[in-house]
Amino acid sequence: MNKIGLIISREYLTRVKKKSFILMSFLGPLLIFGFVLLTAYLSKGNKEKYEILVVDESHLFDSILRNSDKYHLQWAPKNKDYKEVQDIFKKDDQLDLLVYLPINLIKTNSMTAKCLYKEIPSTGVQKHLSSIINEAIELYRVSFNKIDISTYKSIKTKINLDVVDIENKANRNIQRKAFVGIAFAMFIYAFIFLYSVQVMRGVIEEKSNRIVEIIISSVSTFELMMAKIIGVGLVGITQFIIWTIVTMIMSVTILPFLIQDSYNPSLQMNSNKLLENNFKIDPNNEAIQFIINDIQWSYLILFFILFFLGGYFLYSGLMAAIGAAVDEEADTQQFLLPLTIPMVFAILMSSKVIDEPSSSLAFWLSEIPFTSPIIMIVRIAMGIGDSSVEIWEIVLSLFLLVITFVGTTWLSGKIYRKGILSYGKKASYSDLFKWLKN
Amino acid sequence: MSSKNIIEIEGLHKSYSDHKALDNINLSIGESKIFGLLGPNGAGKTTLIRIINQILQPDQGVVRFAGELLSRKHIHSIGYLPEERGLYKKMKVGEQALYLAQLKGLSKKDAKQKLNYWFEKLGADNWWNKKVEDLSKGMAQKIQFITTVLHEPKVLILDEPLSGLDPVNSLLIKNEILELKKNNTSIILSTHDMNSVEEICDEVAIINNSKKILQGSITEIKKNYEENLWTILYRGNQMNFTNAVWGGWELINHKTINDSINKAEIKLLNDFTINKFIKGIVDHVEILEINKKTPSISDVFIKATTDE
Structure with a gap:
């Protein structure tokens, strides 16, 4: 194995072997599950009479x-x-x-x-x-x-407004889809943030125990930084894939029992039958049916992975630079704030995007790389097509994301190279600029 | 002993944006020698070590490794033990040692074999599956030492290898260092522990304020810093002692050990010899012991760096 591969595999294996990783692999889907059940429960209305x-x-x-x-x-x-x-x-x-x-x-x-x-x-x-x-x-x-x-x-009038997409008449339930979009936006935010912070922590660890000096005599600083980013990113994707699989298994095995017990005692069929019925567990429970049938899961999962990778590469490069600039985690605050602001802003703006998924606000927020992973996922969840987001917008957004992360990673590499070898002095923004210039 | 140099440094300059780290450094490090690299904090030692490790490039000057210009291929001939912990805390000892060995170009199989040998040698056989954070400082230092020497580098750079070790482990590592030297490894020892410098180093260089201010063998350097100081233990009256010889010497220190026994520290001036001095006092006091006082490396260090 070459040295970069060696570093990537160390970064990957030490993390996926951790107890916390294994625990989160099962806890995550349980949380998603709880969330789905809660949605179903709340939408049901609580009393018969x-x-x-x-x-x-x-x-x-x-x-x-x-x-x-x-x-x-x-x-x-x-x-x-x-x-x-x-x-x-x-x-x-x-x-x-x-x-x-x-x-x-x-x-x-x-x-x-x-x-x-x-x-x-x-x-x-x-x-x-x-x-x-x-x-x-x-x-x-x-x-x-x-x-x-x-x-x-x-x-006296009593009119219901039926909101239907002209291209795709089945495309209703926009608000509910937005709900799923918000959930995915939260996930992508959490994934990007958690894993890029892991990169930062890893860099700080290597710097503070001086082991970095041994490693960078064998590989270049940029190679080390990229190997770390790739290794940790693979951990993120692994986690997401495990979540998807475990959630699917849970849906097939556990969901039917829960639904029978707490929602509709009249549907006393066994789970095999439910499987045959293509998950139409309870025709009365719209929410469950909606979650299973109305969301374009395959697109959503595919684009989740792509936008996670884009956003993660963008932020983790910067986080690596921050990690290299400080001696201990306590010093990272001043640098972290400007990085978290765009993401938090995106989360806050997502409700506006839901109201008007094809507005220019939604367009720009889903194209600008620092907010695009979050906002684009919301728009994708609301349906690909006229009513929310067109495929060219997604492609453009991904393209811009890639260009930007190549740029930021290059800049981060410069800061990283200088920062990783400077000890003792607390780095300031002016130090970072100085390192960038050299 | 061969007088070949494994590392030769000529006219090395390195500046950072705000200060000069190395200013025209010339050094030669002999093969199979233990070379003490001394200097106050911030003098430029770390920068020098980083240049040898090829983490940093010098602004000017050259480094030669066994006669060739230093290049990437020499990375595997150098082992570096950084100060501080130098290991991943959460990783298992064995995995970590394998990882570092592979980074230094060993195959997994070779690395395993060599690790088994070293783990046994240093009494670390059953630590393979322990996490580094569960090891004591001394144990971790041993592991770090093993990972540094495993790929059998020609040059070892050790940054404070003995700090925090108990006397038993300290002796163990010292003996390993001496054994490596016997097996033709050249060792650069960067430390503030002057006692161990005196014990094991063949040569030292002192760097201060980015300049080399001193280099030579331990005995040479000590000789250069000798000040013609003598300690004399005698029985008799202090007045008789001090008045016996006029001129040519100075009393540096005087201590009464008991009733009539005294210890005097004197400095002979110019070409006044100890023989003349003894002739002068021998009739007045009874001389019990005379010793020439040689400076310790610690004395040399302090004098050299504060005289600057």
Whole structure:
């Protein structure tokens, strides 16, 4: 094996053999899994039926408030006031919510109805309650103003906006895809940051124990730096591939059981059958179905690896330079800050990108190399095509990323070469510039 | 003994952006000798070592290795033991030793064989699977020593090889160094430990403020720094001793050992001889012992670097 290969394999093997690496290989997918399950759980809505106690001070609502199976309304005794009804509500375990409609609610627009809860109702439930109260008030006012009910109905609209991509009619659920995009953006951020910091730590270790002086008498400083970056990068890719495989295995083996137990007892089929059913575990659970069927996983994983590598090479070169410039990790703060700012900025901007994935903001942030790995992953998750990101934008972004990291690595190499041999003095920015110039 | 030089340095200059590290250094290091490279902190020793290791390029001047201009092919003929720990803490001892040996151009098989020999020799046989961070300083130093000498370099550069070692391990490493010398290895020893310099070095050079201020064999250097100092142990009265001889000497130090026994340290001036002095005092006090005081390397070092 040549010496560079020897260094790469040492960097790689010492890291993948670590207990923490092996632990993270399984803990990571578990976290992803927890995240998926949580999404499914939250999107499900938590209760089958709500018992709602209504305090109607005006006694005008009882005939017009819409009752249903899911939202079952009970009227509070008319001889009790609001305070006393609250006591009843507190004591009765059957009751989930208490809705208070003050006396003037129906006549003015300035009053507020109240909903008291024991366990906070989901936003869906809150919306439903608010809409049936509004509807009741409208109906009351319709008859109070002697408007014909059919006229009212013809005026009253209830329109759903179906947002569909013209090129790809199946391309819905953009917001949910964005959610997956955010998750991947977080992953790529974490991967780039964690692994480039590992490069920095490795450099500091070699510098502080002087072993670097032995190694760079056998290989050049640039070769050592690149070997380290490549070795650690391979660790990152290995980790990601393990995560992908373990997550897939978990999806096939564990997910069906979890879904059966906690979500839909009626679906008591065995896991083999579930496999045959192409993962359509619970037709009622949109989130699970969406995660499995609607995301372009193969693209997402491919581009994750490419953008991880690009971003990692960009940042790890700079991190190596920082590691070489300091004597101990405590001194790295001042240099790390400017490196983390663009990444944190990208994470913050990702919500804006989700709102308008094909805006010029989204375009530029996904092309500028310091933010592009994160923002581009968000856009890719939202679908490749007109609605979010075109393939040429991805190619351009990757190209710019490669050009930039070649440049920064070259500059980092200069700082690294000087820094790695200078001890004792705390390096400042002016030192770094001096090293760059020489 | 052969007088061939393994390393010859001529007119070496090296400057960093803000200061001069080496200023016209000329040095010759004899084959199969132990060469002490001395100098205060920041004098330029590390820069010199780095140039020999080809980590740095000189601005001017040449380094010759066994008569040839120093080049990449000599890397494998040089072993360097840096100051400080010099090992990866989290790596296992065996893996690490193999890694470093392979970096120095040994095959894995050769390296393993040689490591077994050395591990046994230095009593480190069962450390193979230990992590370096679990070793004591002395143990780690031994491993580091092994990894430095494993590829049988012609020149060994040792930077403070004995620091932090207990007397037993210190002696062990010293003996190994002497044995390597016997087997024709040339050794450059950079240290502040003047006792070991005196014990094992054949020659020394002192570098101060980027210049070489002194080079020579230990005995030569000591002779040059001799000041005609003598210690005299006598029985008798101090007044009688000091008044016995007029002129030609100076009393540097005087100590009463017990009742009538005294120890005097004197410096003879110009060409005043010790014979003349003895003639003068012999009738006044009883001379018990006379010794010529030779300077220690430590004395030479301090004098040479502070006189500058």
